[in-house]
Amino acid sequence: MTAEAQQQSVHFDEMHDAEGNTREAYRDYCDWYLGQEQASLRRKDKEADDTFRRTGITFNVYGEDEAEERLIPFDIVPRIITAAEWRRLSRGIEQRVRALNSFLYDMYHRQEIVRAGRVPESLFRHNEAWLPNMVGFTPPGGIYTHIVGIDLVRTGPDEFYVLEDNARTPSGVSYMLENRETMMAMFPDLFSRVPVESVSDYPRRLARSLAACAPHGRGSGPGGKPTVAVLTPGIFNSAYFEHAFLADQMGAELVEGSDLRVVEGRVQMRTTRGYKPIDVLYRRVDDDYLDPLSFNPDSVLGVPGIMDVYRAGGITIANAPGTGICDDKAIYSFMPDIVEFYTGEKPLLPNVETWRCADPDSLAYVLDNLEELVVKEVHGSGGYGMLIGPTATRKEVAEFRKKLEAAPDNYIAQPTLSLSTCPIYTKKGLAPRHVDLRPFVLVSPNGVEITPGGLTRVALKKGSLVVNSSQGGGTKDTWVLKD
């Protein structure tokens, strides 16, 4: 064990236990690793970047020069999960995703959960993602969130927590797929030694799952096949690569708002043969921009009138408009109640303990313990606008205290979790860094499908707990071992 590893051994390390022994999940990998020449690994580590650049797996950082394209750093050491661990996680994820869909249905219908007094009415009244246009409307198949990313963190051998639900538009699945492709190209011998569950059929599953959600279960393509399209804001969007990648892999059309128009009560795309109807739109455009007639009137990214077509049953929009209420951290704090209310079971995956600053007692506690806590904006995402008490300077804490006192409703606080670490490859060998995990979940009338693996994000800076790519985080290939 390196000195650095020892120093960090207060955290659960996924590869080594406190005595420095390799854990079961990593045994085969470590055997292989020890047989590798360092010079060769260093070379591969460098090659990986070139591969990503060549294939164009880049993203634009918000607020930077449009021409500037960056890579999300990729680490060549995989994050490994055993088959048994994965089974347990899958059950918890499926339960949570079912509850999310039931909750969304209920929120836009009778709101039984509010009537039952399990969540306060104010919860959605103050939620910016709440869409009055969705009230009383049931999306095709009753599904709101078709593609979900559940962010998990680990703190011990059997301790996984849900950190965040991404029910609106989870991104990053292209990295799950490309990371695996890159690993297989670089280390083919590794995959013949370690049995790893494949992730590569995700695009096919996504295509099938989306097609199964077509209105009235049928499509307008040849032979009643549903026409699926991916709606992107365009080539300058930070996630354009992923939009094009998924459309390409699914064999779906990649459309922009300017390609679409409502014709004869259907949303249709302009092809070289004229307008053709779309049955299922996997949109990667926010609610606000989806329909200038219903939402932001200045939007040129959406389709005027699409909401009317949607409400008349002429198209499926995935994920459904208004789904974003679940990404709100105030709602997150009620998830244990929400899961229990709709499934009648105890949550299999626990939440991280959360103080709602809207509540005066909680606020008092949070203000007293600011140096120990992580404070997040209720509607924030991407690691922006948060305070990590233990690593913040005194000045940062003081400034945040003012913001918090001025608008306590905007914040929630959580204990600073001792996130697990997984080694990354550095010039000096393996070094532990904090990781999280985002498995990707598909929901259709045919059921819930979870791809074994997901996106592991890793904080590349020593000691850092922020794994977001917008804040300098990287990614790893994520393996679920076969039994």
Next chain:
Amino acid sequence: MLGRMANASFWMFRYLERAENTARLIEAALRMALTKDFATAEEEWRSVIATLGLTTLYEMEHDGYDGPRVWNFVLRDRANPASVRAMFGAVRNNARAARTCISSEVWEAVNESWMELDRMLARPVSQGALGDVVTLIRRSGAQVHGAVDGSMLRNEGFHFARAGTFVERGESTARILDMKYFLLLPSLSYVGSSLDSGQWDQVLRSVAGARAYSWLNAGNIDARGIVEFLVLDERFPRSLAFCRLALRRTLSALARMHGREGHSDELMAEAEARFEALTVDDVFDRGLHEFLVDFMRRNAAIAEAIIDDYRFLA
């Protein structure tokens, strides 16, 4: 396929072709300039700018013509929206937009070329580095076309790519010929020895046809021979006849796929009729300049009609 994708595919290949032709023009001019005195060399560089239609823009930035200023303006100057660097940016952006209708191999060829070129053009290009830049641009074109040939479905997207390539190539060859047409006037061709055969050689080099021409004409360079070769020879892939034929084939394939002919097919048929039984004497009788202007006008009209027929924009 989506009209917008067809548009992106068409323009991706037009810009790729334009970048390649521009590079050849620079290459031929450099060779020419190296063998001339200062004043003639200046004329050479002036004619490069004129051929590319950049005179006004160039003269706003510079007060004279010399090699380094001209090739840097043409290759990389930010004041020149039609620089090769900008064109390659347009190739790549169109390739990104058309990402789902080109193969990964085509995309990677474009992306790699762009990365390398962007790096090479980040700084002013010295005379020593010019050869590498030009070679890279030519090789990029070859790589992309090779990837298309070996990995793309022969579907609509393929044919819009071909249409873009041949519309642009025909335009470029006609433009280069037109710029030098005064050298090729038949009245001058009678005084063979007094003519600067180096100029003709340069015309041929600009369209990568010097070797092919020599093989076909046993080293005899004259106006008739060159015009016949660049206008009428269906074997030479940058001749007007070849471009016209290739464009016609691609438009016919599209019409078959769509089960109907459009305005572009009509214009194409008219343009074809002009080539029917055409001889080099006919071309000179009508006037080479008039012939070339007519070709370019028709070529542009066909491009417009393709854009309308296949709903690229609306």
